[in-house]
Amino acid sequence: MKLEIQNVSKRYQRNRYGLKDFSITIEKGILGLLGPNGAGKSTLLKMIATVNKPSDGIISLNKNNIAKDANYMRKQLGFLPQDFGVYPNLNAYEFLEYMAAMKGIGGPNLKPRIHQLLEGLNLIDTAKKPIGTYSGGMKQRIGIAQALLNSPKIIIFDEPTVGLDPEERVRFRNLISDLANDCIVILSSHIVSDIDTIADQVAVMKNGTLITHGNQENIISNVHDKVYETSIKKEELGTFKLNHIVVSTSRKNENLLVRYITTAPIANSIRQVATLEDAYLYLTKNN
């Protein structure tokens, strides 16, 4: 299983790009896509999912150009869009059966599979109620369930943890880890903690371009020896931000404890172990 994205661009107007000259090759495992809002993550994922077509470049799965043969990708795809809806008058069983029919799957095992998915996602008790009565988090689970209906070989999750509580996020990450054993999982988020514990590879995007791509250690190495912590007065924060990339602040008595990235640390700063979040902020601010 090999997904190749070669020089892909999505142009909306003459000089307005949602994605520009993007290239990456993905094989089995989890790719985490990180980037601020508007970075082009959803644009890229929609093109991989055959919702949109690239303006330029080629996306191919096992050497098949998916712009020309969308059904080749669709047969093997599980896609959870960022902003999706449901038919409120259908219950969870009916909606998933409908999705299964659209994906072209059926057979005697379909109902047991739906049942087990609903059980695993803890929707079984409410599975016979109209989806219109579900909370946001429950609708998100329905979205996850539909993405897993067809034993997908490529799974795309666009901001999947929206609406899930912290405990559910942890369980969801475990679920994704299991999925990645024999397929490609592409996971986008602007929340670093959703990515850093599970992604084999990380791609950082900004303004429609790929800033960097590699395993987490490689990406973190960009800020190796550059992350520090120090205590400053509250009123100094504004000036401090002008000269340094501030990762986080926390109150400590009358002062602020500031974690920041710099090549020239101020006096009394203590060097910290760099994380993916530090690297992400550094790369998106500096590029």
Added chain:
Amino acid sequence: MKPFTTIIKLDYLQRTRSYSFLITLCASLAIAYTFVPEPNANYSTIRIADYVGVYNSAWFGYVTAIMTSAFLSLIGFYLINSSIKTDIDNRVGHIIAATRISNFSYLLSKVISNFLVLLTIVGTVFGMSILLFFLYNDGFSFYLIQFIKPYVLITCPAMFIVAVIAVVFEVVFEKYTILQNILFFFLFSLLALFSPKNENQYALDLFGNKTVLHQMENEVRTITNSDQTTKLSIGYVLGNVKKANTFEFNGVDFSTSFIISRFVWILIGIGIIVGITPLFHRFKRKENNNTKETAVVQKRLRIKEVLLSVLPKTNENYGVLPLLRTEFLLLFRKGKKWLWIINIIGMVLLSILPIKVAHQMVLPILWFIQVHRISDITTREITNNVHYFTFTSYKPIARLLVSKISSAIILLLCLATPLLLRVGLLSNFSLVIAIVLGASFIVMTAALLGVLFKGKKLFEVLFFMITYANINGILFLDYFGGFEHTNFYIIRLATLVMLLGCSSFLLRRYQLKK
């Protein structure tokens, strides 16, 4: 005052800055073009016995104003009757509810915004009426006042009242859109039937056109020296091959009581808004409806473990039947359950009434009642934000679009079953075919307009106009063989259905490729 006018302005801009409104304006222009027939046309709009007015300024001004008042009162309601619902759909209701705007100000702003939308259409028609004068006039001078006076005194107040009624219905009947549509249809019919007996009663005429029509009738009576009631026809009468005589109509000197009454109607409209203000939900009801259920289910939220590798393996199945079943289920469950009582009553009427009445009257109305079910068959996935799933499904056109269209046709045919059985038992198979083609025609039209304009409003208005024409026995718009079902008619209808179907498929394919 400024925030209030700003709200109106922005609401108006939000509603008019759309592709569908542009289409509406273009359609208005096209319809307005037909309000005063070209001198050799074989149809009439306003005709008193065998007489029509000479083509002077007054005739153009008054005829177009009356036609606009009558038609836009009817159709306009369906264009503007979801202004509050739009705020709910756009999820700005709760934001509005948390602002300082009073309920009255909000509702009045909706009325005025509705009114401005209708006024924009009136303005378009007004421009067209002047253009028509210069195209067709019989060498008479142009008097702008003969155009302005009827529009100001007849059309504008009528539009204001329609704008008020739309808001009143939305407040009183809330989300029951079908009920609003049906009630307005009956209200309009009732008002249209109102026949003033004396000068004072003209003030009670909401549409304001009776006084003008009566004056036209009187002038024809004077010419013909007859005391008999002259036969007035208003609306499109096709096939008027007999050339009409002409009389000179120079406008109406409206009585003071009539002029005052038009302004009083506007004040009454505002008064009604004041009266219904306490009934306005201020976006509370929708919130309540959902929270009860979600509060129950949220207690049980926890993802367990899903091991994809041990889930039962499914087979490939590219059949259409499962899709068809769910699409039918979606249609069946759409709307309130009690609406099915009306459907059942309709089906009973199709079983017991004389076949002619059942076919010509009950069937088109019964099908029209399904307008909310079929109007969004090709836009439903976008409205419900499910299009990412449907458009990435396996062969979305060959399987999904077919199942959507088929399920809607099946629904209409199920409702028509009693009539189909009756005519089938009489071996009237051409009628059976005509009904099947009629169901296909209306569904294909909904599908095509949905694909083309990405909305359902245009189809809803069009379907309403067609049904109104069906009930009034206009042959040209008979799409279900109610009045004619010869072989040629069936071939013509079948061709039309094929064309509509092919266009929908090709357009959807183009959209997906794009």
